[in-house]
Amino acid sequence: MSDLLRLGLNDLHEELGGKMVPFAGYSMPVQYPMGVLKEHLHTRAAAGLFDVSHMGQVILRPKGSYEATALDFERLMPVDVAGLAEGRQRYGLFTNDAGGILDDLMFANRGDHLFVVVNAACKAADIAHMQAHLSGTTEVLPVTDRALLALQGPAAEAALARLVPQVAAMRFMDVAQVPTVFGELWISRSGYTGEDGYEISVPDGGAEGLARALLAMAEVAPIGLGARDSLRLEAGLCLYGHDIDETTSPVEAGLTWAIQKARRAGGAREGGFPGSARILRELAEGPARRRVGLRPEGRAPMREGVELYAGETAVGRITSGGFGPSVEAPVAMGYVAADHAATGTALAGELRGKRQPVTVADMPFQPTTYKR
Amino acid sequence: MKYTKEHEWLRVEGDLVVVGITEHAAEALGDVVFVELPEPETQVGAGDEVCVIESVKAASDILAPVEGEIVAVNEKLADNPGLVNEDPLGEAWFFKMKLDDLSVLDDFMDEDEYKELIG
Numbered sequence: 179m180s181d182l183l184r185l186g187l188n189d190l191h192e193e194l195g196g197k198m199v200p201f202a203g204y205s206m207p208v209q210y211p212m213g214v215l216k217e218h219l220h221t222r223a224a225a226g227l228f229d230v231s232h233m234g235q236v237i238l239r240p241k242g243s244y245e246a247t248a249l250d251f252e253r254l255m256p257v258d259v260a261g262l263a264e265g266r267q268r269y270g271l272f273t274n275d276a277g278g279i280l281d282d283l284m285f286a287n288r289g290d291h292l293f294v295v296v297n298a299a300c301k302a303a304d305i306a307h308m309q310a311h312l313s314g315t316t317e318v319l320p321v322t323d324r325a326l327l328a329l330q331g332p333a334a335e336a337a338l339a340r341l342v343p344q345v346a347a348m349r350f351m352d353v354a355q356v357p358t359v360f361g362e363l364w365i366s367r368s369g370y371t372g373e374d375g376y377e378i379s380v381p382d383g384g385a386e387g388l389a390r391a392l393l394a395m396a397e398v399a400p401i402g403l404g405a406r407d408s409l410r411l412e413a414g415l416c417l418y419g420h421d422i423d424e425t426t427s428p429v430e431a432g433l434t435w436a437i438q439k440a441r442r443a444g445g446a447r448e449g450g451f452p453g454s455a456r457i458l459r460e461l462a463e464g465p466a467r468r469r470v471g472l473r474p475e476g477r478a479p480m481r482e483g484v485e486l487y488a489g490e491t492a493v494g495r496i497t498s499g500g501f502g503p504s505v506e507a508p509v510a511m512g513y514v515a516a517d518h519a520a521t522g523t524a525l526a527g528e529l530r531g532k533r534q535p536v537t538v539a540d541m542p543f544q545p546t547t548y549k550r
Numbered sequence: 551m552k553y554t555k556e557h558e559w560l561r562v563e564g565d566l567v568v569v570g571i572t573e574h575a576a577e578a579l580g581d582v583v584f585v586e587l588p589e590p591e592t593q594v595g596a597g598d599e600v601c602v603i604e605s606v607k608a609a610s611d612i613l614a615p616v617e618g619e620i621v622a623v624n625e626k627l628a629d630n631p632g633l634v635n636e637d638p639l640g641e642a643w644f645f646k647m648k649l650d651d652l653s654v655l656d657d658f659m660d661e662d663e664y665k666e667l668i669g
Contacts, residue, residue, distance in 0.1 A: 404606060
């Protein structure tokens with residue numbers, strides 16, 4: 179445990195009774211005394227506060243024009259960066275030459291620069307990747323003196339607006355930089371639970387004050403990684419390293435909504451990203467396999483690694499699965515051969531040597547409540 | 551009450567032994583969402599996997615502590631797996647076994663020894 183990095187708010191997590199476990203090189207709270215199930219339900223009913231400071235925060239500072247940086251950054255992703263309006267955030271994916279996914283991320287246009295948030299486990303590689311490819315136009319500046327908190331759930335707006343009234347007017351995927359008593363907050367109206375809410379980058383010196391001010395509110399409870407996982411699973415969102423990785427393409431993963439028209443065939447800036455040959459071909463012809471939602475019959479969860487069968491033929495495998503506390507049933511996602519990917523297809527999952535029925539289902543499993 | 555290294559409790563009830571999991575185990579598992587019970591009237595050997603418990607975190611097995619016949623299972627757990635967290639030592643028993651010789655239970659830990667194990 180001694181090699182693990184400690185979060186800036188480590189002492190607060192321990193004071194709150196957080197059960198600390200290793201995750202992506204950090205000691206992280208997996209749950210608090212409330213427990214995963216109640217933390218999950220609390221987030222959907224009121225508001226949950228998550229410490230996601232392990233994630234990588236990076237500023238892309240143009241050496242010349244913003245446009246040159248945006249176009250350069252765009253060459254790493256099948257995503258429209260240049261067309262993103264100021265004050266807005268977008269979901270992105272770094273791809274490799276084989277069309278696989280190196281990481282998924284969020285990026286925001288902050289007028290004269292871009293702000294990027296990447297996964298903890300990938301952040302060193304992502305920073306090296308950006309430094310290797312963007313140095314002609316851009317300074318890649320890791321932000322190492324800020325915590326990142328997420329406040330998620332239907333009461334998130336009311337809670338955060340007590341401290342920062344401006345956030346009530348923000349819409350889904352808006353970003354703002356707001357001076358407060360906790361320092362300048364970098365706020366986005368987004369998250370990874372399927373709920374309305376915010377992600378808040380806060381200077382290290384103000385992080386504990388902000389967290390305590392939010393936790394003092396009746397609606398807000400601290401939520402660990404366990405519930406973060408079940409919440410994102412119910413919302414149908416991918417966990418990097420499980421549901422997407424270097425072998426899965428964005429098209430197979432069902433992330434085509436993240437590939438805007440400008441980068442597709444016939445678009446203004448068609449192709450020109452790593453793996454474009456495969457990705458554009460799969461967009462045109464369809465992929466050989468697809469990520470799908472799965473609803474196991476009965477109450478037994480089917481977890482990552484469960485093999486899927488159509489009759490006697492192996493057709494795929496589960497990449498994430500568990501019990502959905504809001505759905506009140508097991509839910510999963512995984513990859514299946516494209517001809518078995520239609521909603522309603524009856525498959526079987528091999529659970530402890532027995533084949534159990536599971537049906538291909540639409541995602542999200544739980545309706546999202548983003549404030550668009 | 552006797553205890554196993556696998557954090558099961560064993561309680562003698564007439565000529566039967568009732569098996570459940572300890573509070574310590576229930577807490578470590580987290581919220582239980584699914585329990586798969588064995589068929590009653592099954593002959594099992596010591597160490598056989600006889601139940602599956604799924605929590606929000608992971609799946610784990612309950613092992614038969616001794617050789618014998620499973621004569622009853624707690625069907626309530628199939629409908630309400632959360633009982634394992636609410637009342638692990640009482641209502642959330644898993645199964646009852648009939649043993650040829652109850653004296654085999656003498657080999658298991660008593661409460662003091664179990665408390666020492668879990669620190």
